[in-house]
Amino acid sequence: MLVVSEILPGGPAEVAGLQPGDVLLRVDGELCSFFPQLEAALDDAVGKSVDLEVCRGGRVLRPSVRVDDLHALTPSRLVEVPS
Helix, strand or coil: CEECCCCCCCCHHHHHCCCCCCEEEEECCEECCCHHHHHHHHHHCCCCEEEEEEEECCEEECCEEECCCHHHHCCCCCCCCCC
């Protein structure tokens, strides 16, 4: 079982309405209970949206979440500041 543990403020998950504690049931209609399944689905959907099915407090919700490219978001250079 995969459970949302954190949401980045202003990120696609927050915009879609996901909350910590949401239990992931399906990704694009396919059952998803292991991280490798989720990882593959997200890798295939970079730049698009995925339709999720999550359970929150006994209710089933179906948000659509945009999948950003992690490599585009990660800095390619770091700055070292002397102390």
